[in-house]
Amino acid sequence: MHGWFPQNISTYGADVDRVFYLIYYIVGFWFVLTQVAIVAFLVRYRRRASVPAVHVRGDRWRELAWVLVPAAVVLVLDLGIDAAGARVWDTVKANLPAGDVHLEVTAKQFEWLVTYPGPDGKLGTADDFTVNSQLHVPQGKNVRVTLRSQDVVHSFFLPNVRLKQDAVPGRSIDLWFNATKTGTYELACAELCGFGHYTMRGVFVVDTPEAYAAWVAQHAAAGGGA
Amino acid sequence: MSDTARFPSYVAIWSWLVALLVVGLMCAFLPFGKAMAIFLIFTVAVAKAFLVARHYMHLRSESLLIYAIAGLPVLLLIGLTIALVPDIVFRR
C-alpha cells in the first residue's frame, strides 16, 4: 500500500496519509475477518447428505448478539475515525494560519492565473504580476491562496501537498499549505471543466526562500505594473 | 355520525380564509416594522394553509399514515433549508 501515494511535501500531508492508514488498517481488519468468515461458513456448511440446516431465525437477543456486538464495535471505531479525521480537517481547511505569502489563483478554461504580490509582499499594489499556470512558492513558509474562478467550477489539486479545493465562480475561497521540500511538481485540475480539462495542468515549483525572492523580483521587473 | 359533523361548514371556513387574506394584506401595508410584518404575514399564511389542509383536504379525519406521508417531506424540507443556510446565505 505504502508507495502508491505521490511523495508528500507538505507539513500536513503526513497527517492526511495517517488518517488514511488508520482507516485502512481498521477496515482491513474487518474486511479480512468477514471474508474469512464467509469462506469458512461456505466450506463448513456446504450441503452434506443427511445433515439438515439449522433453523435459526436470529430473533432472540442471544442470537442477535453475534450481529449487534460487532456492529457496536464498528460504531465505536467509527467515532474514533471521526475524531482523528476532524482534527486533520480543521488543520487543513478550517483553521487557516495568516500566511507568510499570499497569492491569488484564478481558474479559467483551461489555465491557472496565478497573481503574485511582487517584491513588496502585498497584493493589490502596482508591482503585482500574473503568470499563467505557474505556481511558485517559497519552501517552509505558510502560503495562503485565495482561489477564484472566472467561468466554471474547477478544482485546485496539488497531489504532493494533499490539498484539493474547488474553485467556484462567484466565490473566493481561501486555503493554505506549507511546502517543505524544494523541487518541481504539478498542479492539476480535478473537476471536469470542459473539453480541455485534461490539459489544465500547472507547474508547481517549491523554491528556497532566496530563489523565490529572486524569481519574484525577476518577474516583477519583466511584467511589473501589469 | 351526523351529516353536520361529516361536512363542516365549508362556507364558514372560506370566510375565515378571506378574513385571513385581508389580515395578511393589512400586515403588509400597515406601518409595522419589517421583521414584525414578515412574522405576521407568515403566521397568517400558516393559519390559512392549516385551515385548507385540515378541513378542505380532510386531514381532520385522516389516518396516521396520511399524516406521516404529508409530514415527512415537510420535516425533510425544514432540515434541507437549515443545512443550506451556511452555504447559500452566508456564501463566501
Added chain:
Amino acid sequence: MSEPAHGEPGFWRRYVFSTDHKMIGRQYLFLGLVMALVGAASAYVIRWQLAWPESQIPLTRWIPEPAMYDGHLDPSFYNQLVTMHGTIMVFFVAMPILLGALGNFLLPLMIGADDMALPRLNMMSFWTIFTAAVVLTSSFFVHGGPAAAGWTAYPPLSDDPSYTGVDWGQNLWLLALALEFASFLMGGINFLTTAINMRAPGLGFFRLPLMVWMQLTAAVLFMLSVGPLIAGAVMLLLDRTIGTAFFLPQRGGDPLLWQHLFWFFGHPEVYVVLLPGVGAVLEVLPVFTRKPVFGYRTIVYSTIVSGLLSFIVWAHHMFVAGIDPRLATPFSITTILISVPFAIIVFAMIASLWGGSITFPTPMLFALGFLVTFLVGGVTGIFNGSAAVDIFIHGTYFVVAHFHYTLFPTVFFGGFAGIYFWYPKIFGRMMNEALGKLHFWLTFIGFNATFIPMFLLGMGGHMRRIYNPLQYDFLKPLAPVNQFATLAMILLLLGQIPFVLNFFGSLRYGAKAADNPWGANTLEWQTSSPPPHGNFATPPAVHRGPYDYSLPGAAKDFAPQHRALPAAAARGA
C-alpha cells in the same frame, strides 16, 4: 381488474400497451439490458482511451467525426461518453432492472395480489421511461452531441452552451432525466399503494419478503429525495432556454445551490439502487442455505435507519466543493455512521450462512459474489466519508473504484442473482447452469481485476474524467495500472457473452420450469411458471413468515407462506 376469461387480448394490448405487471416487468428488463449495452460500449471506449490515450481504438472506426477521427477519440466526445455512461448506468440500467423489472414483476406476486393497485399508471410509467431512454439516446445524434458536463451536470459548465459546445444535448439530457423521474415517481407511488392496500389476508408487514421491504424503502427514499432535484432540473433548463439566472454567478445565481439539490437526491438515490439489489440477495440466500434469513426484523429496522440517515449525509459529496468548512465534520460523522446499519445487514447475511445446508447454483454464486465484493465498496466508503482523507482522494479514481464497488455488485451481482433466480418464474424456463457458472466466474474475476487497480490509481492521485492521463508527469508511472484495468475490463465485457447466449437461448431451448424449482417459500413460487394473468388461480392466504426453512420436525425443508402447518410445527410469526 376484470379477468379476461374470454378472448385473449390482442398483440398490442398484450405485449406493448400491457397493463399486466409481469409484462411491464419484462419490458423494463429488456430496456435495462439494451441500455446496459450502450453503457458498456461507452465504458469500453473510455477505458481504452485511458490505457492507450494516443492510439486508435479498435472497433470504433465507424463512428463519424467530430466524435472520432478514424478511431481516435475527440476530447469532447470523451466527456460526453463519461457523462452518458454514468447517466445510462444509474438511471437507465440500474433503476429499470432492479426497481422496474424485479420490483414490478415480484411485488404483486410476493404479496399475493392479482396486479398492481393502479395498472394503467404502471403502464404509463414504463412508456414514460421508454420515452426518456429514446430522448437520451437521440441526444447522440443532435448537433453538438450529447451532454458533456458529467452525470452530475454541475453548472455553470452545464448551464451555458459556450462552456462545452453542447447545446441541445444538455437540454435533452435534462428532459430525459425529468421524464425518468416522473416514471419512477409513478412506479414508486404504485409500489407503495399496492403494498399497503393489496397484501393477501394474513400477510402482515412483518411477514413480507425482505425484497418487498427493500423495494418499499427505495420507493419512499426516491419519492422524498427527487423533488428538490426536479426543481433544480427545471431551474437549469430555464437557465439554458429562457435566460433565467439561477445558477450563473455573473447574473447573481449560485452554482453551489445545484450541487446541494443534486446530492440531496444523489445520496438517497444510491440507496434506491442498492436496497433492491440487497433484497434480491436476501431472497436468494435462504433458499440455497435452506435456513431462515438471520435477524429478519433487525434487517428491516436497519434498512429503515439507513434510509433515514441517507437524507442527512449528502454534503459528503461536497467536502472540497466550497462548502462552509464547519459543515464537513457533522456530515462526516453522519456519513460514517451509515456503516453501522449496513454492517448489521452484512453481518446478518454472513450469519445466515452459518449452520446452513449450502448449495451453489448460479443465483447463489452471484449472491455470494455480491456479499464478497460489496464489502469492498462498503469499507472503502469510510475513506471517502472521512473529510480529511477526502481532501486527497476526492475526484480521483479512488472514488470511481469505490462507487463501482457499491453499484456494480448491487446492479450486476444482485441483479444477475435475481435474474438467474427468477428467470424460471418470469419466462417459464430454466437457464443453463454451465453457462451461468462460466458467466459468474468471468464476471467475478473481470470485475475485481478491473476495479481493484483503480483504488491504486486513486491513491496515486489519478483524477477522474481526464481524457489523457499522460499529460501529467506524476500519472505517467501509473500507465501500466490503467492498461491492466482496461484488459480486465475487456475480459469482463467478454464474460457477458455467455449471459446473452444463456438469456436468449433459454427463452427457446431452456427446460420447462416447474412451479417451484428451488423449493422456495415466498408466494411467487406458489403459482405456475410463468404465472397466468391475474397471478393466482385462487387468491392465497398467508399463514407464516417468508423464511420457514428446515423447521425442526417437519417432513420437508421448506414451508410455503400460504400453507398452514400444525400449530406445533409453526413457531412464532
Added chain:
Amino acid sequence: MTTAATVAAGGRIPSGKLAIWWFLASEIMTFGGLLAAFVLCRFAGGGWEDQAAHVNARIAAVNTLVLLTSSLSMVQAHRAVEEGSRGRAATFLLITVLLGLTFLGVKGFEYSREIEHGFTPSTAPFWSFYYGLTGLHALHVLAGVLANAALWIAALRGRGWARVAPRVEYAGLYWHFVDVVWIFLFPLVYLS
C-alpha cells in the same frame, strides 16, 4: 379501481387517495425545494427589495381570492358526490374550472404587464424566481383545470359516473394542495 385483493385486505384508504397523497408528498418536496432555494438566495443576495417592489400585489391578492374560492367550490363538489348528487357536483366542478381559468387569465395579464415594464426572467435573480415559481404553479393550476374539466364532462354525461365519482375527491386533494402552495407563494413573492 377496486380489486378483489383490496377488499380482501380490507384497505381502509382507497388506493386512489393513497396514491394522490404519495404524489403530493413528492410535490411538497419539489415546490419546497424551489421555495427553499428562493428564500435562501433572497437572504443571500442584495438588491432584491428594489426588484420585488415592482410586482403587483393587488392583482395577486385578487388571484388569491379567486383560488381560495375555487377551493370552496371544489370541496362542495366533493360533498355533492358524497351526497350522491351528480348534478350539483357537475355545477361545482364547472365553477372550479371557471375560477381556475380566471386565475390563469389574471396571471397571464400580470405576466404581460411585467414584461411590458421590462421585467423578464433574465432581468435579475428575483425575476428568475418570480417566473419560475409562479410559472410552475400556473402549470399545476392548468393540470388541475384539465383534470377538473374532464371530471365535469364525465359528470354531465353520467355514463360510468359511479366509477369516476371517487376521483372528484382525489382531484380535490390535488387542487387544495395547489391552493396551499399559492397561500405560501403569495406572501413570499408579493408581500415581503
